[in-house]
Amino acid sequence: MFSVLVSSAKSSKQNKTGSWRSLTMPKYLQTNCIACNLCKLICPEGCIEGKEKNKYDSNLQYCKGCGLCAYICPKKDIEMVNENK
Ligand code: SF4
Numbered sequence: 715m716f717s718v719l720v721s722s723a724k725s726s727k728q729n730k731t732g733s734w735r736s737l738t739m740p741k742y743l744q745t746n747c748i749a750c751n752l753c754k755l756i757c758p759e760g761c762i763e764g765k766e767k768n769k770y771d772s773n774l775q776y777c778k779g780c781g782l783c784a785y786i787c788p789k790k791d792i793e794m795v796n797e798n799k
């Protein structure tokens with residue numbers, strides 16, 4: 715019965731964030747990135763794109779603002795910033 719209410723991981727391409735997100739969003743500094751790909755691997759929405767150093771970014775149409783990408787980044791090259799500033 716509940717299975718229809720649960721979306722599978724990395725299903726965001728079918729579920730646009732629309733008007734809601736937590737109050738923060740990721741900001742990629744793009745200065746110390748080593749292209750380790752960890753942010754991309756951990757993102758539950760599968761909405762991070764990039765392959766080269768300092769070229770990673772999130773598609774904010776799908777990002778939910780969970781902050782995992784910033785948490786995992788070994789170079790601290792992602793900051794969670796207030797969306798309203
Ligand atoms: S905050 Fe980062 S990990 Fe979370 S959904 Fe957005 S891009 Fe993905």
Ligand code: SF4
Nearest residue numbers: 747748750751753787
């Ligand atoms: S986790 Fe940080 S260093 Fe690794 S690819 Fe993402 S932004 Fe670059």
